[in-house]
Amino acid sequence: MKRLVALALITLLAGCATQGKSESQIFDEAATAHVMSLPAGANKVRLHSVKIASHGVIGDMLATVLGGGANAGQLRQELLNAxxxxxSGFLIIGARSSIDVAVVENxxxxxxxxGMNIYYAGTExxxxxxxxxxEKAQARFHFINTQ
Structure with a gap:
């Protein structure tokens, strides 16, 4: 039994340590895609971004149950400001967990x-x-795989 628990813990920790794209790489990919989506001659390019904070496995589960908590409120305010x-551009860098869905939905x-292009950087x-x-909020969705 102890070996099974240890194996599960090692698997969980190994999954948390998986490296993907850096925030800089994600932002560059989103900015490039956003510039390509703009009409010719557009002279104003701004890409707002918000990173969904992870609170660890248990914290993310609790935040998901609570509908994303403060993260959802912050994202909502930033979307409204943009x-x-x-x-027309907004990047959401996800926490790579189920909290992403709760935060964005709420x-x-x-x-x-x-008219807004929302770039979501997360997992499939x-x-x-x-x-x-x-899309329910009538924005255009673009996906950036963080792996």
């Missing part, structure tokens, strides 16, 4: 983000659920 400024709930496991939340 929209108010007339900016942040986008009831918003009308027409959350991609479809995040896409659904973004």
């Amino acid at each position: 929209q108010r400024l007339g900016d 942040a986008c709930e009831g918003l009308g983000l027409q 496991a959350q991609q479809d659920k995040v896409r659904h939340a973004v």
